[in-house]
Amino acid sequence: MAKKKKKERMKLKKSATFNKKKLKNAILSVLYEEPGKVVNYKQISSWLGIKDPEGRRLVNVAFEEMKDDEYLEQVSRGSYRLKAKTGTICGIVELQPQGFGYIVSDEVDRPVLVSSRNLNNAMDGDKVRVHLYARRKKHDLEGEVTEIVERAKTNFVGTVEMSRNFAFLVPAGKVGFDIFIAKENLNGAKDGQKAIAEIIEWPPKARSPFGKIIEVLGDTGNNDAEMHAILAEFELPHKFPEKVDKVAEKIPFEIPEEEYKKRRDFREITTFTIDPADAKDFDDALSIRKLENGNWEAGIHIADVTHYVVPNSLIEEEAQSRATSVYLVDRVVPMLPERLSNGVCSLRPNEDKLCFSAVFELTEDARVVNQWFGKTVIHSDRRFSYEEAQEIIESREGELSVEMLKLNELAKKLRSDRFKKGSIAFERVEIKFNIDENGKPLSVYFKEAKESNLLIEEFMLLANKKVAEFIGKPRGRKKPKTFVYRIHDKPDPDKLESFNSFISRFGYGIQLQSAKTISSSMNNLLDHVKGKKEQNVVETLAIRTMAKAEYSTRNIGHYGLSFDFYTHFTSPIRRYPDMMVHRLLEKYLEDGRSANEQKFEDLCNHSSDMENRAANAERASIKYKQVEFMQDHVGEIYPGVISGITDWGIYVELENKIEGMVPIRELDDDFYTFDEKNYALVGRHKNKKYQLGDDITVKIWRTNLEKKQLDFRLAENNKL
Template sequence: MIAKALKEGVYTLFKGAPNKQYNYKQVSSILDVRDEPTRKLISAILNELVGDGSLVESDRGKYKFNTRKNRFVGRIDGTQQGDAYFVSDELESDVLILNRDLNQALDGDLVSVRIKNVKGKRKVFGEVIKVVERGKSEYSGTIRLGKKFAFFIPDNPKISVDFYIDLTHINGAQNGDKVLAKIISWPKGKKNPFGSVSVVLGKPGENDAEIHSILSQYNLPVHFPEPVEMEANSVSKDIDQNELKKRTDFRDVLTFTIDPEDAKDFDDAISLRKSKNDLWEVGVHIADVSHYVKPNSLLDQEAYKRGNSVYLVDRVVPMLPEVLSNGLCSLRPNEEKYAFSAVFELSEHGKISKEWFGKTVILSNRRFTYAEAQERIESGNGDLAEEVLVLDKIAKALRKKRINNGALEIETEETKFKLDENGHPVEVYQKVSLDANKLIEELMLLANKRVAEFMGKPKDKERVGPFVYRIHDKPSEDRLNDLKVYLERFDYRLELQKNKPASFAINKLLSDAKKKGDHALISPMAIKSMAKAIYSPENIGHYGLGFSYYSHFTSPIRRYADLLVHRMLFDKLNGSPSSNGKIVDSQCKHISGMEKQAVDAERASIKFMQVKYMLDKVGEVFPGKISGVTEWGIFVELHDSKCEGLVHIRSLTDDHYYFDPEKLQLVGKRYRETFGLGDDVLVEVADANLFKRQLDFLLVNG
């Protein structure tokens, strides 16, 4: 059991029963903790929670939730203006903390905050009482050398203070280098901390320097700790005969993988064989990571900490060491592999007659790239073309049923780069999802959905235990109203249908926009109106997919959520006790947070590569479309590369322009020329700033 998750579980227990008191033995019993070391840890956690004001010791050795609490623990979310917001699960809304009240807290820090009442102010203000834990141990940025000392300027624009660094602590850094720096002291009353350079990353603009800077900015690791690597290397690589006796053998069943051309971590494989009565047996076989990564092991703790693999433009930061992610667990062709499988007997129309979940051993016969599988779907030729076509037919039937049930049909584009031998981007293109991609997508969705139903759907008054659901809430009325207002500016309507989810109206809207060539204009706002999908022990269904039950089962090599699901499913299949709900809730919050960090880092790496791609194109002219309008200018997305840059309002010198928020336009006061969302324009690349990861454009007349 992981200490952080345990602490959150203990806190959630008391918060959920504020009038009850418990001693450490009762807490251990409720959380189903039986081993003595973890029970002692609970005792220490109770004292910590008393120390930070979350609990009070009501009687000797007994604790209660502190209902009169005026101090709360949470994270600092900085702003570029220097103030910050305090975000805590204990509070319904965020709290504003002025710069003078931050008291040495930085963006991302875990802090204790006192709520202040400010006369005449409706907004809630706070003051940092204590920095409980720094959000980062190292910060990425640039070093500036002076004659007597150096300055470290953090990359993170939400950190408004520079670090003083003594010249004896620069670790060989040259002026202007990208570095990682640590805070070594911050004397009381001093505006700036004192730091030291721990790692010199390189020169600004170099791939390694910038990517390591991005990883540091989002608190993502570069390397695995040596003990974790040692544990990974010690895992047995042999197929154990005793283990085989516990598994269903699929080695003689036709099995293959379909993945991107550059994939190395093969999470999933598909098997296919004819069954009786014109039915097909389709096996969705998933790498059995849980066989190798045991709960509370060093590997498990590191995987939980990371939460997921991070896919940057030029590299992958894996959740598991390579010996597991690309080796032992990866379902490579012509190698016997342990799998956790979801096997379905179904018709070509996608109707399921039987299903089975369990541990298996498989032998993949063939590795397809998406392009190879697509060729067989389109031409009907090539090895295993018949089998691929059968799966394609089943997948299309499943997709049609899903859409008819109200699933959203939102097409998103994925920006990809072609890199040269030095890692420099030479081409930017948009990845298109073809039938081969959708084939795998639908089979994975099927497995994820049916596992969630098996775990969460009550049968014969069966008690349903805690589970890791992937949930997606319906859009709020406020967001739908905002979308309606936005659409009216472009003569579109969101035509909601009686007794039908809004997804049907959104699908029709997107279809109409696509026919008129306005998909790029309408789709982003439709997506913005949606809630974010997260992990939760409380099931509310997945609105976007149109599923009442959904989870993540199919990618345990790269997502910790799937590893948890595998363990829970295995426990249920074997009649073992279910997990504790409060611990699962804490785990869900953590992995949802790590997923967001990974997405933000991936976007930052894409933006960096887009700017780098445009470096040698300064002065060139490109066609684009206005993708955003603000009071300081217009954002333009180039048609071919999808690179986005800003045309600053001060560069529009032919008139004095102002921002019309109602029409989302810049309007010229004298000549009344307008620039609005979706307008086609010509722009010249004025600047490509790698440090800020920003592009500046100039509007070209005509």
């Protein structure tokens, strides 16, 4: 038995490049061997062969999070033991289109399969307790939901279907049931309308929950109703409460004279903003001037939102709840009321504005030799769109061209230095729509980041990095004060292995020896695939190997940027974490005591969750417009590339970046099985293979706006 344990530990040591998820699984594997044992980070590090300081820090972060998630209990400071293990685990439901679910949990190393009949009314995103069945050889882990610990949501958006004496709400998204609505609970909703229903009861034997309509959004197909339905699907608001707007309207534009005296004055220094042409909320401005010693002073000036939004106010509570602005295809749903986001706080040209600034003295080769953080007042000389700034960069002439070109020159040097140090260059093409006044998409176009975008990005990264270092790297041996970091974990080693194996078929490869070799070889790969037909597939898969960035008070660095310290300081009009950072930075600049870590960690978790919802809503709105646009192209034939393979079909991306699916039942020339390892569907008899990255020609078969689904069939020349 002792030999077996040693063997297991040696196996874990061999894969000792841990990211956070892998590390948690490894810690649990070690502790399951000796359930009553009390351990600290030194013992775990030793057992797992973790010797570097960064890895040991990660062990501490993993301990803290596993305590929060109730996998471990803290016995004394720095010492933990496993909570009593039973035949059950806790995890989150990931509902699949066919009706069954996977339960994802840190307590087991792979998802647990639960059939639709054993989900026991659990819904997508719910936190559940699952009884594990005895493991069958070569089978998935399987189980049954025994308890719904926490519902992900109780409100659902969908379409009303009327009968004579009652109705059903047919929910949008991954929901495996309809909601029964009694006639008296319809709240004026009519057949075919979009509405939001709240579940009020789910009787034990009933196939459907009972609910009531709490808001009617409008007629199906109406653009506003559809966009509001997408927001409601992800439990995001589409309007401000009246009382919040009323409070905002009372905030004055005028800056009191005494406020000028408290701040560093930048009004005489050349300052401008660069934003999208249709933007109204200008978070950030740049200033630049040459110093007497020949160096350059670059100011990153950020709207001083927290001067206007005070703790415990109605506007603060609303901003905290929303946590982010939401960007749909045709609209922005702001985090702050319009008077603040587009008016009082927005750094509009030719107006004095209050800012929180990060000011750097840079040498000609863009080395930072001095820095200053504090409250300022600015006066923007000019508002540029990205296109106007790009024209100046390319033509090297125009208003404020000297300043623009110098900032761009410095940005290029900062960028080059960042990549040398291991930053990864993910640059995805964005799909955009030209839409008419009714929201109907007329055409599709792509938006790529040019030098003007990269200029702004580089100075924002500099400010975010330096603010995080300023707090996270205290002088001497002091413990860092509580702060909000933007963290990004290392990639999952298993995902990297299978990614490497897949790209080898195109003649590519990445080196997996260390974090540094992974990032530099990943950059070389992304550079090599530019302009090639496999570019999008390789980029998409590379991004899928990466962890998601999130907010936390427990800093583990930002892997993708290769920064040890990183935060979000530069967009407080549209992100609540930036408001938290402003408040903490202001407090610590005045020598304030460290803030309550648990309070800020909870706010970080909420902000990460809301950011995720906003991103899902944005994707859903893009998908809706894609399907709407393709309604006029049914029957047409398009070339595409296989962008995804599942056991229910082949996802194909067309040249216009629109994605649809060939259902597996339409592949009627053979019986196809899913080869997960090689991202392929393989015919059992004729051995025909459809693999990720393959060219393919498809016919637009059908569109379903309600489900945001676009179905293709293979064009004749793809059939055998």
